[in-house]
Amino acid sequence: MISTLFEIFKSNMVQIPLIQPIIDYLMQIPLINFIVALILWRPFFAVVIIPGLTVLLLYLLYIVWFERKLTARVQWRVGPLEVARPIRGAIQALADGLRYFFQEAIVHKEAHRPYFVQLPILAFIPILLPIAFIPAGNVVGIKSPYAVQLVVAFLALIPITIIAIGWASNNRFAFIGSVREALIYVSYEIPFIIAVSSMIYLYGSGDPYVAVEKQSIVPGAIMNPIAFLVFIIAMLMATSRLPFEIPEADQEIAFGPFVEYSGMLFGLVMVLAYEKLYVMALLFVILFLGGWSGFYCELLGDLNAPLWLFIKTIIVISILAIVRSMYARYRIDQAVRYSFSWLIALSIVALVIGIAVGWIV
Amino acid sequence: MEEFTKFVRGGILGPIKKWGTKWSLWPVHLVTACCGAELAHAFACGYDGERIGALNYGIARQTNLIIVEGAITRKMARVLRITWEQMPDPKFVIVMGACGLNGGIFWNGYNLVKPSEVVPVEFFIPGCPPTPEALLRGIRQLQIKLDKGVAENSVSFSEVKAEKGKKPRILPRGVKKVSLAPCIVIAREKEVEWELGKNLCEKLKVLGRAVITARNRIALKVDPDKLRSSAMKLRDLGFDHVKSVNVVDAPNEGKFIVEYWISSYSVKELMPVLINLHSEISRREPKISSLSDIFPSADYLEREMQDLFGVEFVGNPWKGRFLLAPDAPEAPLRKDFKLQEEVYVGD
Incomplete structure (x- = not known):
């Protein structure tokens, strides 16, 4: 049994010439070779190391710090610094996370107790499942010709958990937040899906490999700039970032659905939007910015593709973080009106362009 | 379970907990007076309290520090207590300004409560109002105190059994009953040596x-x-x-x-x-x-x-108006006197 598994892992390992001598040495030791083979097994590597959970955690530490630092610089402040002076306070998010981890998690009397505790953990399922389908070169969890469609379908499940969180909290602010989340959900989801399907028409397939191959000369952002624009705006709306930070408006409704959460549970629900942003940015990079294609380094071998994908994703998210410190918030009616008039019109134009370009190419 | 909780809260993981709490003191500020302006100054550009990891946050559930700014009246004391009770466990209170310390200019006010009588206070910052440097030093002192102290719960509650089964449906209460005839007492007898x-x-x-x-x-x-x-x-x-x-x-x-x-x-x-x-x-x-x-x-x-x-x-010879204008209404200080409602044009 174990030997069969070992053979399966061994036959499909990530090849990295840089650390190949170390791996060769470790593979001779019994038991450790099994663990090494498991870690370097391509599907496991894709889901757990890169672009999966490990870099997701690193990304969370980075983006929270980067956002606070950037906002501080815009406001002529310094931002988090003293926690680790030599690296400009880059582990501030770690300190906040540890504090949340050790704080008391209050479950108040009016809450629906089982759902209130379970839902933050259940909300991770629709966030982690897409990562299994997003490939990075040879490193891929589950290979599927319908990967793009599947990722979009899983992303559509996340607001449902957030609405359920608001319901389980049994708080008036949480109710208002849930209703706002539902409104924003219907208003961004339609342009988002139309923009993605325009790119699927353009490439002729929902397979990320085909999409990346077709972008080898011209990136998708230039082939269909309007879909690019619609995708960015839908991304801002979906992750409730600032021009559309309507469900979690902390000045009016005190973080909306998450108002009653404290301690570790709040730590879990607070990063939901950031994780959603990560998955959407991965999809964005694959559809519009040429995916994992980039300068090839011989020493890194198979690690090239995931690294390029991750670096591009981080750059996209860092640029989007600037929006947060520059814009004021829309009212709910403005956001809904805007998305149901202009955004849908733009997305239909993008669909026409996608079909036309796909027909020519 | 209790031992596990104790282990997580203190024990071997204590230093990690202390480090995390030290660098992540998020104050919820309870502004009742002008010290709020100084707090805004301390967290704006120039002094920037976010340097030391303190981030202002409006929601009690997700914070661990209250900065009480200004005098606490009897009415606000209840608010302070509720805010403090809403916060999750390692929680601290800093009181800034002379009013919170011993009353300040309201020292003999009939309605004044000292915050230290309502919640356990970690540090007082004197001054009227304290400068931003003083406030940041107060937060810094709390960090040093956390560093030197023992990792333990800041408050302990008596154990309450969790309710089982279906919760009883609580109907909303009826309208408050107001006494129709409150008796007005002019002369209440009092024992004095006179x-x-x-x-x-x-x-x-x-x-x-x-x-x-x-x-x-x-x-x-x-x-x-x-x-x-x-x-x-x-x-x-x-x-x-x-x-x-x-x-x-x-x-x-x-x-x-x-x-x-x-x-x-x-x-x-x-x-x-x-x-x-x-x-x-x-x-x-x-x-x-x-x-x-x-x-x-x-x-x-x-x-x-x-x-x-x-x-x-x-028997008083005076008849007619004495103080009021000739067109003023009759007997305006009677309790059943109705004010004339304002009419807005175009409403």
Whole structure:
């Protein structure tokens, strides 16, 4: 049994010439070779190391710090610094996370107790499942010709958990937040899906490999700039970032659905939007910015593709973080009106362009 | 489970917990006064409290520090306590400003509460208001204290059994009942050691109900038709002027209470004494005999009461308006007087 598994892992390992001598040495030791083979097994590597959970955690530490630092610089402040002076306070998010981890998690009397505790953990399922389908070169969890469609379908499940969180909290602010989340959900989801399907028409397939191959000369952002624009705006709306930070408006409704959460549970629900942003940015990079294609380094071998994908994703998210410190918030009616008039019109134009370009190419 | 919780809260993981809490003190600020401006300064550019990991946050559930800014009144004390109880466990309180420390300029206010009596306070920051440097130093001191201290819960609660089964459906409460006829009490008796007062009371008891309400204060209730004779008796005792005339409107009891505050300038031992000579008259025909010929100083005061309450002082020669403008409404200080509603054009 174990030997069969070992053979399966061994036959499909990530090849990295840089650390190949170390791996060769470790593979001779019994038991450790099994663990090494498991870690370097391509599907496991894709889901757990890169672009999966490990870099997701690193990304969370980075983006929270980067956002606070950037906002501080815009406001002529310094931002988090003293926690680790030599690296400009880059582990501030770690300190906040540890504090949340050790704080008391209050479950108040009016809450629906089982759902209130379970839902933050259940909300991770629709966030982690897409990562299994997003490939990075040879490193891929589950290979599927319908990967793009599947990722979009899983992303559509996340607001449902957030609405359920608001319901389980049994708080008036949480109710208002849930209703706002539902409104924003219907208003961004339609342009988002139309923009993605325009790119699927353009490439002729929902397979990320085909999409990346077709972008080898011209990136998708230039082939269909309007879909690019619609995708960015839908991304801002979906992750409730600032021009559309309507469900979690902390000045009016005190973080909306998450108002009653404290301690570790709040730590879990607070990063939901950031994780959603990560998955959407991965999809964005694959559809519009040429995916994992980039300068090839011989020493890194198979690690090239995931690294390029991750670096591009981080750059996209860092640029989007600037929006947060520059814009004021829309009212709910403005956001809904805007998305149901202009955004849908733009997305239909993008669909026409996608079909036309796909027909020519 | 309890031991596990204890292990997680303290134990081997203590230093990690202490480090995380130290660098992530998020204050929820309870602004009741001008210290809030200094807090804003401390967290804006220039001083930037976010440097040391303190991020202002409006929501109690997700924070671990309260900065109390300013005087805490009885009403706000409840808010402070609720905010403190909403916060999850390792929680700290910093009080800034002289008002929170010992009252500041409100030191003898009847309605003032010290925050240290409501919640356990970690640090006080003196000053009126404290400078931003002082506030940041307070947060810094709390960090040092956390660093040196033991990792443990900042508060412990008694164990409560979790409810099982279906929760009972709690219906909303009915409308609050308001008492229809709150009784107005003018003279409440009080035990004081005052020889002169007791003698005076003995003399006044033939006129009506005479009680000592405080030191140097006597209340004497008489019937309306005995008012003049009582006033004459008081004049004979040495009281020579009326300090104030007052009317209390009690619409629920259907009466006016007319009070004369009588004192003396000529007899030395009676100088500090104030006698409240009052009597009740019907609200339907508010008529009472005037004392202006016995005590001339009552004249103008009676005219004023006649203006404001519509009580007729029989014997007072003045008829017509005294203080109010000619077009002012009748008896504006009566409790059933309705203000004229404003009309907005185009509404």
